[in-house]
Amino acid sequence: MDLLTYPFMVRALIAAGLVGLTAPAIGTYLVQRRQAVMGDGLGHVAMTGVALGFVLHTSPVWMATLVAVVGAVGMELIRSRGRTSGDVALAMLFYGGLAGGVMIINLGGGSTTMLLGSMFGSITTVASEDVIAMVILAAFVLAVTIGLRRQLFAVCQDEEFARVTGLPVRALNLLIAITAAVTVTVAMRIVGLLLVSAMMVIPVAAAQRMTRGFTTTLGLAIAISVTVALTGTAATYYVEAPSGAMIVLLAIAVFMVMTALSTPLARRRAKAARSAEEVCTRDDVKV
Template structure:
């Protein structure tokens, strides 16, 4: 007998969207974490709000309009990061807050309601339409193709831009591609977790995976598994309990991070003792670090 939560059409759409978000958000987030740009998704989310408002104002798809505006904003953010040496922080602040304020204003002018605003800010699985699922599917396919097909190049430029440039990689183009892919991911996730919480889903599963994994490949795979697990669990739970889906999904991800952090502590100590014993057996006096960044292993 089919499970009850699979019967309603809105839940079928919500589960499809949740799986796609659970895969794409950590897949992009791992590169942002490596580049120490964990909050980039939050900034793009602010800018994407203007796209949502334009969608209401022009009576077009808010998802596609948000994608266009978010991509433009992400490219501008990357250019400011690269060339805005002196007043870059101020320019980014104006972009972020202007994007959010403009989006709220345009939604009201375009005839939207506070309910519409909240559904995009914090997610609303029950309002995901067939059109939204189609758009999310197309955008998610782009993200997956980029993050898997170009993972070696993206890892190289995220790890060390100078080295990547010396090896002949098109660093500027790859940086812009990461920014564009992050923008697309934000619009993919906004119907599930909301624009204000999407950055957490891009970062927290990656941080949780890093507690156990020691290579880029393992971190990538484990973070996607965690992201998919928490989005599905959160979506199914909201069917039975009247809870906000975006907030629940993010809290579940944080809970996984806390659990894996607690589990990783004794493992790290055991590895350190084993490494120290091996070094002692080889007659080495050098100290062995207690932890190691997962992405230090360049196996991709």
Template sequence: MIMEFLEPAFMQRALIAAVLVGITAPAVGIFLVQRRQALMGDGIGHVAMTGVGLGFLLNSSPVWMATLVAVAGAVLMELIRTYGRTRGDLALALLFYGGMAGGVMLIQVGGGSNANLLSYLFGSLSTVSEEDVTAIGILAAFVILVTIGLRRQLFAVSQDEAFARVTGLPVRALNLLIAVTAAVTVTVAMRVVGLLLVSALMVVPVAAAQQLSRSFRATFVLSVVIGTAVTLTGTITTYYQDLPPGSLIVLLAIGVFIVLTALSAPLARRRARAAAEASGAGTDGCDAQVPLTRRPTDDVTV
């Protein structure tokens, strides 16, 4: 049967989780890319590992515990970014490495196995439980509401904090909200792609979408479409092939980025040529410089 992958209960749960991850990761990642914080998700993933370890140690839900620890770590990271000076990088490094080391230690102390550890580091679709799906659904709803409902304010802060402050936006609160939303997204995605690879799913679909789109709105929509497509394709493929889901999903996203980059090159040259011709016509044939193209997410259409 063509749709036989829909029959097992674990695949139904995995597909639901994959769709939610495919939507939420790029939805938050677009703001991180705009803020030049593409690797923030990777740092939060390291910190969230301590939450997973605490979940095993306290015999509670690793997803919810990871969410609490990741949110606390993300807030601390944002405060270090805002107020840290010469020792800010050192403090972040200690936070990242300490979070990962602490998580591995707590999982072992709490009775977890190497299989448990690997499933959270690199994802494991077969271990997604009904409790995990419920938690992922609640957390994903929060992320979607924030990224869509406050997209204009978050875009303004991500684009230019000084201008956003002048217009009266609560810049500090919005920065913290971006950090918290990123932390929640990491815990949403960890059961599908794993804590070590979640940052790639937050960034690569956005980078791929930027190859074709020229506005924030179009980049947002296209990156979510790409994220959902690669997570679903990777999840279905792992049902038929014994492949690690997280790695496959990330490699598919990178493949899409490469293809779209190749397709966008002729389009970019055509646009540059048209701009040069228009500029030349406007100056009666005098030499004119081709204007620099803006990044796709620099367009204020949100």
């Protein structure tokens, strides 16, 4: 494969693999707790961090991580209050982050075109220092989402029950939000800040068409995500297109295939369930 002879493609493929691992790892929990759009909001907030990184001549990845984490903590505090005005506050936080990024980059003498790679993904924007930062951040995401999977699942499934069992619900909720923020910055070079939410949600939704258990759904979602991330990134070497758009469209295609395959599977499961119920009914009658 001649694309592996180019250092920028090797860096891009490594980054794509990290995105494929981390996005559904946290996305499974977000889907479970019906916060599928959280990644989209954090992507908007992280735009301010990217702009600050360019203006201050520091790493956009680390600066975006810092700003996204602060935004994630703010989002969780707003959510935990449960007030009806929370939606308005979150909307202002999301769009304020996007507007702030555009304003900062212009006031710093730059152009909004500098943000395009971070907004929609670009394989040529992945530098060596970005790969190092992404490896560190991805290791954190996987350590949290896999190492604490039982506790996080309990909180996402039923907060009240988790609180009764003695779990630190508020701390775990904050950890989920912070992990989602970190994942956003891991994905921004390849998928883009405006499309990262799709990689958190679509592979998980596709996996749910074929699986039932949480662990199997998580495993299949990661497999789907890694496959489409690597395939989409490699495809952009041959087709001049944003890597984020290519990856997301492939993920949607996989979702459609999974949906088509799941229909007969669901029918077989329903038929088997009916048969088992009929057997139980006959046994009860005999008794």
